[in-house]
Amino acid sequence: MTDDLRALETWADVLLAKLQPGQRRVVTRKIAQELRRSQVRRIASQQAPDGAPYTARKQRKNLRGKKGRVKRQKAAMFEKLRKTKYLLTENDENQLSVGFFEKVVRIARVHQEGLEDKVSKKGPAYRYPARPLLGFSATDQALIRDLLLHHLGRF
Template sequence: MNDDLHALEAWAGTLLAQIQPGQRRVVTRRIAQDLRRSQAQRIASQQAPDGTPYAARKQRKNLRGKKGRIKRQKAAMFEKIRTLKNLKIEQDENQLSVGFFGRVARIARVHQEGLTDKVAKKGPAYRYPARPLLGFSATDQALIRDALLRHLGNL
């Protein structure tokens, strides 16, 4: 996949170099927004960039059982982390990045790489399984290619 990303970067880089800086900012902004939407949808569907499902959550011991619907419904992982507030875009005329910045970045990194972290502030440490939140899939690469070609077709 790394070779595919370098090939995409070389292909897109030569096309973007031919566009004026103002137009380049417009097209990279659109691509970044599409990538952010794609990453958020993939996180919501609980899948890694290669299409494999995330490792299931560890079952919590219920000391006091809740009654009713709340106990029966299964909560999705990473509900808040995939919102626009946390999944941000940074760009300039030469590059764009979609990712987590600030305090949320630490939590995302722990899950992305499968590191050890404390469950609560004074709680026990737990080694989280690797659940890749961000990454390029084949559909993301096609999304970038199509957005760039669509913009060049409009010029």
């Protein structure tokens, strides 16, 4: 996987070196936006970058539930983390990054790496299973290649 990414980086560096800084900024912004959309779609479908499904949530005990009541639909995992407010892009003419910044970095890191964290402020600690939120898949690499070729084809 890293060899494929290095090959893509080497290939893209040669092509991007031919562009002016303003044109590089435009193409890196477009690639960053599309990568962010790709990551959001993958997180929403609850899949790791390699295509494996996320580990299911632990089943909760229903100690207080009444029989016969209308039950609320369960919220999807990482629903808020997928929002543009938290999953951000940063780019300039030389680099781009898609990731979590500021407040949600700790939460995203715990789930990305499968670390231990407290369930609530004064609650018990729990070791979360690894659910990789960010990463490159083969489709992401193809997306980068296609966007770069499309942009260069206009000149």
